[in-house]
Amino acid sequence: MSLTAENVSLVFGDGGEQVRALDGVSIDLAAGQLMAVLGPSGAGKSSLLAVCGALQSPSAGTIRVGDIDITAANRGELTRIRREKIGFVFQQSNLMASLSALDQLLLLVHMRGRRPGKADRDRAEKLLDEVGMSHRLRHRPGELSGGERQRVGIARAFMMNPELLLVDEPTSMLDQQRGRQIVELLVRECHEYNVATMMVTHDQNVLDCADRVVDISDGRLSERTTA
Amino acid sequence: MFIAIRDLKFAKGRFFLMGFVVTLVAFLVITLSGLSAGLVKANISGLMALPVTHVAFEDTDHPGYRNTMIERYMWEGWAAQEGVEAMEPLGHTVFNARTDDGEPLEIALWGLVDDSFIAPVVNRGVTYGGDIDNGVVISRGLQDDGVDIGDLIFLDRVLTELRVVGVTDEYRNIGHLPIIYAPLAKWQEATYGPPGGPPPGEKLPDIVFDFVSVIALRLAEGTDVEALDDELETTTLDRRGFYAASTGYESEVQSVQMIQSLLFVISAVVIGAFFSIWTIQRTKEIGLIKALGASNAYVLKDALGQALALIATGTLIGYLGTLWFNALVKDTELPFMLEGKTIMVSIVMLLIAGIVGAALSIRRVSAIDPIIALGRDQ
Numbered sequence: 001m002s003l004t005a006e007n008v009s010l011v012f013g014d015g016g017e018q019v020r021a022l023d024g025v026s027i028d029l030a031a032g033q034l035m036a037v038l039g040p041s042g043a044g045k046s047s048l049l050a051v052c053g054a055l056q057s058p059s060a061g062t063i064r065v066g067d068i069d070i071t072a073a074n075r076g077e078l079t080r081i082r083r084e085k086i087g088f089v090f091q092q093s094n095l096m097a098s099l100s101a102l103d104q105l106l107l108l109v110h111m112r113g114r115r116p117g118k119a120d121r122d123r124a125e126k127l128l129d130e131v132g133m134s135h136r137l138r139h140r141p142g143e144l145s146g147g148e149r150q151r152v153g154i155a156r157a158f159m160m161n162p163e164l165l166l167v168d169e170p171t172s173m174l175d176q177q178r179g180r181q182i183v184e185l186l187v188r189e190c191h192e193y194n195v196a197t198m199m200v201t202h203d204q205n206v207l208d209c210a211d212r213v214v215d216i217s218d219g220r221l222s223e224r225t226t227a
Numbered sequence: 228m229f230i231a232i233r234d235l236k237f238a239k240g241r242f243f244l245m246g247f248v249v250t251l252v253a254f255l256v257i258t259l260s261g262l263s264a265g266l267v268k269a270n271i272s273g274l275m276a277l278p279v280t281h282v283a284f285e286d287t288d289h290p291g292y293r294n295t296m297i298e299r300y301m302w303e304g305w306a307a308q309e310g311v312e313a314m315e316p317l318g319h320t321v322f323n324a325r326t327d328d329g330e331p332l333e334i335a336l337w338g339l340v341d342d343s344f345i346a347p348v349v350n351r352g353v354t355y356g357g358d359i360d361n362g363v364v365i366s367r368g369l370q371d372d373g374v375d376i377g378d379l380i381f382l383d384r385v386l387t388e389l390r391v392v393g394v395t396d397e398y399r400n401i402g403h404l405p406i407i408y409a410p411l412a413k414w415q416e417a418t419y420g421p422p423g424g425p426p427p428g429e430k431l432p433d434i435v436f437d438f439v440s441v442i443a444l445r446l447a448e449g450t451d452v453e454a455l456d457d458e459l460e461t462t463t464l465d466r467r468g469f470y471a472a473s474t475g476y477e478s479e480v481q482s483v484q485m486i487q488s489l490l491f492v493i494s495a496v497v498i499g500a501f502f503s504i505w506t507i508q509r510t511k512e513i514g515l516i517k518a519l520g521a522s523n524a525y526v527l528k529d530a531l532g533q534a535l536a537l538i539a540t541g542t543l544i545g546y547l548g549t550l551w552f553n554a555l556v557k558d559t560e561l562p563f564m565l566e567g568k569t570i571m572v573s574i575v576m577l578l579i580a581g582i583v584g585a586a587l588s589i590r591r592v593s594a595i596d597p598i599i600a601l602g603r604d605q
Contacts, residue, residue, distance in 0.1 A: 046601050046602070049601060050598055050601060053518070055518060055597050055598045055600075055601065056598055076522070079517070079520055079521075079522050080520070080522075081520075082518065082519065082520040082597075083519070083520025083521070084520070086520075088518060088519065088600070090515070090518075090600055090601070090602075091601075091602055092602075094511075094515045094600055096230065096233075096512055096515070096516070097237065097512065098230065098233040098234045098236070098237030098238065099230070099233055103229075103233060106229075107229055107230065107516070107519075108519060108520070110229040111516070111519065111520055111521045111525060140237070168601060168602075
């Protein structure tokens with residue numbers, strides 16, 4: 001399994017003011033599988049992404065990305081795990097304002113301590129081509145539409161061959177048609193690169209694209225038998 | 228510097244403005260260094276040119292060139308001591324004077340022995356103490372004021388007449404006054420003799436020639452100056468001390484140094500404030516790259532590299548501006564002198580101040596939580 005979570009809880013506050021954002025969550029997600037996590041605001045979707053993405057440590061339980069137990073890792077190790085094992089697609093694409101579409105991808109290479117070379121450029125250009133952005137390589141985020149920014153974000157997520165891809169509400173800023181195109185693109189890339197993908201969403205219209213769907217409510221997960 | 232360079236290109240206007248501020252501060256700091264060195268030179272260039280290690284004054288708590296009187300036994304006493312490699316009595320008196328055209332002058336008259344080891348290098352004419360008993364060498368500054376070889380200078384009150392026979396190669400001042408180098412006997416006559424000199428056919432009493440102002444000393448390393456001072460009733464100062472004994476020197480240098488120090492503080496605060504705001508504005512982006520796996524060291528290195536590039540470029544342009552200013556004022560009366568060492572000190576201090584200011588602001592990137600990339604508050 002690329003992602004395994006066992007009985008994970010995340011509790012905020014203490015004493016009588018405690019909020020259980022996640023309550024005994026368990027997940028098994030295989031490589032090349034896209035799992036949609038559906039739930040309303042406040043259900044615990046972002047908390048699930050945060051703990052699975054090594055951005056936050058759970059209060060209890062264990063999470064493994066590949067063969068690494070990220071709940072046993074220290075802060076520095078979590079940073080390295082995010083850099084080497086996990087790809088993110090954020091809600092509002094979250095691109096760096098000063099970087100061109102191509103540089104958004106090459107930045108990840110540089111963050112690994114390497115000066116981006118020709119092979120890196122070729123790969124970045126190929127990924128951007130796959131998401132239909134080959135004609136906008138040199139454009140900065142301010143020169144791109146919302147859908148284009150989201151496509152660049154998806155290409156970036158695949159740049160370093162992640163083992164796990166975490167996607168946060170990819171359609172929230174897009175109209176229905178473009179939102180669906182983006183999710184279809186995600187599914188295609190996830191299958192092509194054999195990456196375990198967890199996509200949190202509240203958009204019912206894209207659930208048919210997912211390989212699996214789980215509902216989240218009050219921090220608890222329940223799997224749907226059919227998507 | 229992957230992000231830093233692209234940020235610099237992207238936010239050109241913002242960084243240009245900040246770079247301009249750094250340039251102005253650098254220009255001010257280096258120019259003030261030049262003014263400081265120029266002021267020092269204008270004040271004490273005569274002292275700076277002395278090939279001595281110490282100057283002995285009359286024993287006092289506040290030695291100064293205007294309130295010291297050395298008697299013969301003192302300089303003869305110094306001459307007999309071990310460790311004294313060279314020694315000469317030196318007379319110093321400030322006079323109001325006039326040229327033969329009636330132009331008023333304020334000058335410092337120095338009396339030196341013949342063939343003195345502290346005599347100035349003469350650029351034009353001959354040195355004092357030749358065939359003409361009132362022949363004097365003037366500082367180049369007086370030549371700039373229109374006094375030339377062959378001219379007469381009359382000292383007010385004492386009515387002593389001096390004839391210019393030579394001009395120094397450089398400006399030679401003390402207390403901002405140009406120095407006139409005269410034979411020691413002529414100086415003693417002007418300082419201690421009756422107005423107009425001795426009556427015709429008479430000589431001045433010998434006692435007039437038993438006094439000078441200070442003793443110029445070149446001492447071997449390790450000479451016990453304090454013990455000799457106690458024995459010879461003098462107060463002997465090293466180079467730094469005998470510079471400071473010149474009127475106004477300390478206060479001038481301190482004033483300029485205080486302004487320089489304030490400029491360093493201001494540059495640190497301004498640069499710090501800029502990068503503080505810049506970091507706050509970039510909080511979301513920093514959270515994003517940390518979420519993508521950038522370490523604190525990576526983000527800090529990038530941000531500090533950006534600050535250093537900005538400060539170094541601003542400082543370099545400021546320095547070039549100062550060179551231009553130097554060329555502009557080179558032949559004017561403005562006391563301005565650029566010295567490699569003071570420029571380097573100013574530049575290094577400015578870089579340190581800027582980097583410290585930037586570093587204090589930028590260090591907050593370590594506290595930014597990558598979870599904000601998910602749209603959550605820290």
